[in-house]
Amino acid sequence: MGNFHLVRRADYSIKRVIIYYLIGILISLSIGAILLMSLNINPIEYYSRMLSMGLIGNKFAYKNVESLIKIFVPLLITSLALGLAFKMRFWNIGGEGEFLAGAICASVVAFNSKGMNPFLTVLLMCIAAMLSAGLIGLAVAALKVKFNTNETLMTLMLNYIMLYVIKYLGDTKADWNFFLREDSDRPIFGEFPENAEMGGITIGFFTLQYSLIVAVILTVLIYFYIKKTKQGYEISVVGDSAATAKYAGMNVSWIVLRTMFISASLIGLAAGLATSTAGTVSDSITNNVGWTGIIVAWLSKLSIPAIFVTSILISVLQYGCRAAATQYPAIDQNFADILQGIILFSVLVTDFAATFRIAKREEASNG
């Protein structure tokens, strides 16, 4: 073994990366195929259903596209937000917690909004979500700036705190708990009044949700924010070298606080939009975007256009896996999650392989 070691590749070629990714996906699909065959399912049939996301030959195909968008929007916004923090080398792995905080606060608004103007309701939900998530981010950043605490631990632990808060709300039958359905003896999360649900532009049967438009505009805005504005420039400098930023006269603490607030409140916005779209809240409302978003941001090497594309691909993968899984009685969503995991893992491994190569130690020819 001592004769082999890792060497960073000298050149970075996008072509090689794509080829490696394709190889990785192929390998993972083959592993999936073995699993499927052991369950007596034809893998080719399964995969074709997965890739078409159940769109072909489906009278209600537009419903599937709507569902895909529901997965895509929160993932995209969360990944963008995490990318912003990572760019500053602030390891915000608290996407889940911030998302949940946003979702809870958006639901508080939603459950108490009977009779309000729909636009105003959704707007208020988003603001509540952004503020609550943003404040959590701000608190972590403040601790980091003031006491140099470890933001990775802080944000990670907050994930669990927020998860148990929402579980508590979902499990506690009490008079004050307006989150739950009143007509049920068992504790079940209630549904939002209609005015708290996300509207959209109707094209035939298809409804193009406003949340998608918001997400796309946001992508463009964040792109320009990072590339062109002074604040974006400051984030890059702080991320690259905090000592240099300080030396250049930047107020590093302020920049960290500001950026973390923006990052967390964007995740809050994703939560606000997601709860409004779902019309209810639950402890699985995050759909793990806080975790998946980390993968998206790093696979995209923190580039905004790449985050946009990667988010689409991962949403298609997620939705496709689930759509295909529902067609077979032998498997359920858990299989879809296994397959997704295998594919993401393979892509990460091949990403590593595309960056490094294994070199063998040669003996000297004259030795």
Add this chain to the structure above:
Amino acid sequence: MGNAIELRGISKSFGSVAANKNINLTVEKGEILALLGENGSGKTTLMNMLSGIYMPDSGSIFVDGKKVSINSPEQSAKLGIGMVHQHFKLVERFTALENIRLGLKTGGKFLLGKDTRKYIEDTAAKFGFEIDSDKLVCNMSVSEKQTLEILKVICYGANIIILDEPTAVLTVQEIDKLFDVMRKMKQDGHSIIIITHKLNEVMEISDRVAVLRHGEYIGSVKTSGTNEKELTELMVGRRISLNIERPVMEKTHPLLEIRDLTVRNDEGAIAVDGMNFYIRGGEMLGVAGIAGSGQKELCEAIAGLRPIERGQMLHEGESIVGMSPKKILDHGISMSFIPEDRLGMGLAPSLSITDNMILKNYNEAKGIFVDRKAAREEAKEAIDKLEIVTPSTETPVRKLSGGNVQKVLLGREIKSGPNVLVTAYPVRGLDINSSYMIYDILNQQKQKGVGILFVGEDLDVMLALCDKIMVMCHGRLQGVVNSTNTTKEDIGLMMTGALNIVNKEGKTDGIAADSAFEDKKEDANG
């Protein structure tokens, strides 16, 4: 005598960069071999392969004539190879004895048994190490720490000792002591490889000199049969003049005056203790001192990056105490500090040259956007003027070579047209060629009437380049000397605190005759 170490066809590359190409090198038993080469010529990489930190891509290593493969530092130690790194690897809270005991494989059951102490102290006495074995490392000076490092590798049974730039942090007197120890080790049959940039030291201590250039082994020469000039030519690959110019300028009034300045370091200890000095226009004032004598804190205080405890700082008669870094910059004081890792402060390594150019004035553009168009022009200008070698203005700074990085940094500092330039270690880690280009840039600024504070490491360079040199020791001023009528030995004594000439012949160093302070002082008193 046989060969202690023989390297055959050693190659090592990092990505596309070949750090070592087919190197053949031998070290005889009981020999002091100096390894010479410009920065980036692959000296440290090669030594790291001997000490098991890196593994060669190809080639073989023979120790005592036997072919070996060194896969880890432990293995390297077992083969009797010990390396003393530039950055010490010691436990700060342990005593000297405890630090050595840590890695000792023998020595009884008890961690600090009598045998262990005896063994260590005997070894120290044998080679003439002056060391207090019960002193905590955190209370040691740099030279004591280095002594301990060397003693440590000898106690571990090393026969072949590699010293990576051991003299960089030492004073002249301490270097002499080190060389004495090295000679004793040699007599005892140890082989020593010493990496250094300083040719006079190479001439003094080594038996043979091996030269690397751009990762290739150029050859080796007997020290007795060569001279500094020939070694330089071997190292650089062509003839080069070793004279540093010192244009003499008409000096103007004091631009920057520092009075009674006291500054604390990050740990809260006094780092600069009641310093007085001034810089006139058209003058280059060198700052000499052992590493960590308060140079960094002094620079940071002048640049407004560090609050001061006490004292006054006047720039053209106006106090700059308490001003923000930005305001001090606007005033015309510019600082370029090159830290050990070169990129840590002053530049953002992953950002382009363009982005680094506007680091200090990006905020001047109107609106919320950064003005990259103007920045690109500035970057182009700097690239042309200072002959920075780069594929484009958008290349990340970390992809440039050391000399070019430092030029980018100086280019930005000069761009704002300062009248006081504080520059710390501007040639740190640079090869001879690049260093001379930096000296030229600084001299040009001086000729424009800029006052320059030059914090340096190499006394020879400072004596040749600076008009005056002030010496610091433990944050205190030890004296200001004219570089035309002083000696290295005097400066060395002042650096260690053995000599203080601040108040010689009834006049006080560091206080200008035509100071802008006089009237101010009366104001303060009245």
